[in-house]
Amino acid sequence: MSLLDVQGLTIRYGDETVVDGVNLFIDRGESVGLVGESGSGKSQSALAILGLLPRQAVASGSIEFDGQQILGASDSVLNALRARRIGIVFQDPMQALNPYLRIGAQLRQIPLTHKLRDKAEVDARVVEMLASVGLPDPQRQFRAYPHELSGGMRQRVMLASALIAEPDLLIADEPTTALDVTVQAQILDLLEDMRDNTALLLITHDLGIVAGHCEHTIVLDRGRLVEQGPTTSVFAAPSHAHTRALLAAAPRVDRGDVPEAVTGSTILSVGDAVVDYRDLQAVSKVSFSVKIGETVAVVGESGSGKSSLVRAMLGLVPMASGRVVYAGSTLEGPVEDRAQSQRRDLQLVFQDPVSALNPQMRVQTLVGEPLLVHEPQLSAAARAERVAAMLERVGLSRKFLRRFPHELSGGQAQRVAIARALILGPRVLVCDEAVAALDGSVRKQVLNVLRDVQADTGLSIIFISHDLAVVRSISHRVLVMYLGRLVEMADSETLFAAPKHPYTRALLDSVPVPDPVAMPKRAPLRGEVPSPVNPPSGCVFHPRCAKADARCGSKAPALRDVERTRVACHYPNA
C-alpha cells in the first residue's frame, strides 16, 4: 500500500477548476517531484494533502494517507497528521514564519502539541534540531526573530520545523525559489541529508531540481496530470508534448550554444565606478564596457552590487566616484539633469512588470507615453502606428492595445514594459532581472524578442540575472561580481568553458542541471555572503574559498588578465 494515495483529486473555486482529476502515489521513503508552470495547481494539490485549502475551495476525489481519508476529515484527525506524519516547507520563509515570535517559541509548539516532548525537554530538542539543519550558534538562533536571519537561514528553520516531529512524508513547495543558487544548493543537499526514510514530495518549476533530487517525476499542466514516471525515463523520453516543451524551454548551464563574442566599437563604458550607501560600499571600483550589439551579463549572489552598479550608471543612485562615457560624451549627475537624448538612449526594464506599469493606463497609452515626451511633434495617428508596430515587434497583437495591466499575464506585461523601453529606439537596454519572474516558455519568448531586436537594430543589452543558464543562452560577455567587486570578466565562451575564479566555478557548479544522468554535485560553497558593512580582509571571498591560504587573507588580489579572462584571484584556475 502506498503511503500517500491520491485519486481523482479535483479542486474548484466557483466554476473554475484549478486541479482536475489528479492521481498520484508516494511510497514510503520515495522522492517524487511535482513540476509545472505557475498556476498549474502544484501548491493547491499540496495544500489539499494537508487539508489546508481555503474555505471557498471545493475538493473532490480521494486523498488517503496511510489508509486514512483526508478529504472531509475532522480537524482533530488532520491536526494529528499535520507535522507529526506530514511536514511541509513553504516557499517564502519570510512570510511563512511568524515575524512577531522568536524562532524557539514557534518551533517548541510543535513537539508540545504532538506530545513528543514535555515542557522541560522541549527547548533542548528545538536547539538540537536547529543545530542539525546547520544553523551556526543554534542557542542564539533559538532566541532570534525571523527578520534577523538571512533567507537561507530562515529556510533552514522552516526545514527544522517540518522535520522536528519526524514525519513520514515531507512536502516541500518551491523550497528554494527565493534563494541564491549557492544557497539553493546547500538547502537541497540538506533536504537530502535530513530526510532519511521520510518520503519527499518536492514541488518546483525547475526541472534541474527534480532531475537531481527525485526518483519519480509528475508533470502538471493547467490542473491536469500530463505525465508521470521514473525521472530518468521522463527526461530521456518524455511522452507528452507539454513535458517536451518544458524541457525545451529549460536552458542548461553545462551545454548548448553560447553566443559568439562581438567585435566592434564600444558604445558605453564605465570606469572605476564606486557606489556608497550610508555605512557600506555597494560597488567598489568596477570598470567595464559594452560594444554595439553586445549583451553583457552581470551575475553574482544577492547583495553583490549588480543593481547598484547599473543604477549608478543610469544616474538613478549617486555615484561616489568613477565615470560613465556614452558614445564619446561623459554622463554625469542624476538622471533628471542629463540631456534628453542621453536619457532616451539608455533605457531600463525591471523585474516586476506589473508594479512598473501604471495600472490606470491602457497598453496603448503606456507604450506611447515616452513618445509624447520625446517626440511631441508626432501626430496622434503616427504615434498610434508606432505603438502598434512596437507591440508587434514584441509579439503582441493589436487586441492588446486597449487592455489594462491587470488584464495581462506576467509574460505579456513584461513584453509591454520592454516595448515601452524600446519605443524610442534606445541604444542600450538595461534588463534588471527582467525575466526572473517568468515561466520557462514565456521567458523563452521574451529572450527571443530581445535577440531579434538586437539582431535588427544593434541594440546593446546589459543583462542582470541570477540565472546562469539563461545568461549562457543570451549573453556575449559576462561580469561576475562578489561583494561589490568585479572578480571575473570574460566572453561567455571562455567563462562557461573555463571559469578562472573559484567563485565563478562555484556559481556554475551550483546550478541544477535538468538531466538526471548528470551526476548531482554537492553544494560547492559553504556559508553565505558576508555583510558588506564589514567585508573580510584580503580577498573578500577568502572565508568561503576552498583554495584560500594565508596570502588570500591578508592581500587583496588585483584584477589582471589571464589568457582571455580578466580575473581577481591569486590562484586562478589555469
Added chain:
Amino acid sequence: MLRYTLLRILGAIPTLLLVIALAFLMVHAAPGGPFDDERALPADVEANIAAAYHLDEPLPQQFLRYMSGLLQGDLGPSYRYRDYTVAELIGTAFPYSLKLGALAMALALLLGVTAGTVAALRQGTALDKVVMGFSMTGISIPVFVIAPVLVLFLAVKLQWLPAGWSGTTGMSRYLLPVITLALPQIAYIARLTRASMIDVLSRDFIRTAYAQGLGTVTVVRVHALKPAMLPVLSYMGPAIAAILTGSVVVEEIFGIPGLGQFFVRGALNRDYTLVLGIVVFYASLIVFLNLLVDILYGAIDPRVRYQ
C-alpha cells in the same frame, strides 16, 4: 530595547512641556478671575490678593514660578478650597477616578478583545453579526444616554445594583459607572480586534501554524494574538483620553467624588489653579500612559525597535 525605551522617554518630554504651557496660557486667557464675584472688591484689596497669588507679575514670570513649583510636586494653592493645596485635592479625589478608569479599561479590553476574536474566527456567521451589531450601537450612543438607561433597568427596575454613590459602600457601587464608561470602548475595541484578527489570520504564517497541527485556540493564543493586538494597542492612547473625559461626565451623573467632579466644580467656580492642576495632572498621565503604550508596542513588534 533599552535604547528604544530611552528614545521614547526623551521624545515625551517636549510634548509634556508644550501641553503644560498651552494649558497655562488657556487658563490665563479665560475671561474673569477667581476673585471677581458679583460684588466688586475695593481696588486695594484686589491688589493685595493679586500680589499674594502673584497675579500681578508678568505672564512669563508666573509661568516660570509655576513650573518650578511643578518640579517639586507643588501645584499651588486652591483659590476656593482655601485650606487645601491643589496637590492635596488631587490626592484625595484621584483614587476614585483611578479605580473607575482602570476597571473600565480592563473590562473594555477583556470583553472587547474576546468578542472581536470570536467574531473574527466565526466571520460571516450569525454570531459575528450579533457582535458587530452590538458594537455599532455601543459606539454610537453617548455616555450620558447610556447611564440613565442602565440605571433605569439594572438599578431601578431590576434592583440588582445600587443606583447612586452615597449611602452605599464596597465595590458594587462601582459597577454601573464602570459599565457605562466601558461600553463604548468595548464596542470599539471589539471592532478593531475583529478587523485586525481577520487580517492576521489570513497571513501565511498562520497557515504554517495550522500545518503544524496546532489547534485553533493555540494558533490564536501563540501566533495571532500578539500581532492582532498591535492596532488595539495603538488605540490605547485615544482610549485612555476617552475614558478620562468620559469619567468627568460619569462622576457627575453618579455622584462619585473623583477628579472629574472637582474639575467641573473648579471650572464653575473659576478656581483656576485647581483646573490648571487637574489639566496638567491628566496631561502628564496621558503622556505617560502613551509612552507605556509605545514601549509595549516595541516589545510586541521586534521590527519597530530598529526603525
